[in-house]
Amino acid sequence: MTEPLLVRACRLEPTERTPVWFMRQAGRSLPEYREIRERYGLFDIVAQPELCAEVTLQPVRRHDVDAAVMFTDIMFPVLSMGIDVELVESVGPVVEHPVTSAEDVEALRVTDPDESVPTILEAVRLVRAALRPDQAVVGFCGGPFTVAGYLVEGRPSREFVKVKTMMYREPELWHALLDKLAAQFAAYVSAKVAAGADVIQLFDSWVGALSVADYEEFVAPYSARILAAVADAPTIHFGTGTAALLRSMAEAGGDVIGLDWRVPLDRGWADVGPERGVQGNLDPAVLLGPWERVEAATLDVLARAGGRPGHVFNLGHGVLPLTDPDVLGRLRELVHERSQVPVRERSRGAQNSLQGRGT
DSSP, X not given: OOOOHHHHHHTTOOOXXXXXXXXXXXXXXXXXXXXXXXXXXXXXXXXXXXXXHHHXXXXXXXXXXSEEEOOOOTTGGGGGGTOOEEEETTTEEEESSOOOSHHHHHHXXXXXXXXXXXXXXXXXXXXHHHSOTTSEEEEEEEOHHHHHHHHHHSSOOSSOXXXXXXXXXXXXXXXXXXXXXXXXXXXXXXXXXXXXXXXXXXXXXXXXXXXXXXXXXXXXXXXXXXXXXXXXXXXXXXXXXXXTTHHHHHHHOOSEEEOOTTSOHHHHHHXXXXXXXXXXXXOGGGGGSOHHHHHHHHHHHHHHHXXXXXXXXXXXXXXXXXXXXXXXXXXXXXXXXXXXXXXXXXXXXXXXXXXXXXX
């Protein structure tokens, strides 16, 4: 059976075109998703495998992208750990009782995914069965810093004062919390792969709030542990505001390192190194502008990738809710059209690129 295009790209294999998918493509901008959300909350959707699969597949049908990313939330696997989370509209995850003490961490349970999240695993199976062989299922997991940030702060934060206070004043408590989260998430992503996920993305949205030294001391070992748990599928390691962290993130793991829009793709790839692929990195807000600007920015991303194996086209973060769905479909068509070359030619171009850099 043909392996999904995304899987081959993540393994740095030459591909006939650059694979395209969009973070947060499931939902967000689609009117058919909004109709469902009028009747169901996010966690209600994930609790029903058929409905979760339907929402996941909606953008694949509409845009014909190369991957379906499972519809869920990064806080979903912590619900079974004994955490009460409310997803507040226009705010984000709100935790009723934030984690502040050793007793709070000790009370957190590490659970068996087959027992604690069976609905999302069944949804993965349904989505995999519904896709073409060349399309991939992306299962994702929240990064340890981002999820811990919500648990400690109690709600979204940009300064992370409570988090950094815990890291600096009570490092043992911080490490105990991250150890629990890493254990929970490692089992979670492994179970998704067993259910049929072709690729796993570790989505550490807010990790760019850290310095390199703090990232390496307080986060990298736990991200590495989660990524290493994925033995039978390629992994994508993504964060935002991470231009200074790219080398450290690559060392922590991931077959592909996700780049946000703040760093030029070629510069980011140079930091990541030639032994890993990159994903990205069109600014999501560009899609709100005229098509001429979208086209120019997209072609710039492709030019910086240079046709090298290992490039996955995506946005530099998630699809914005105001995005016109037709623009996403048109963007997918543009990337496929402009990147479509014979596999031999793409492989030869990659070799020339490597020689040009002296590697």
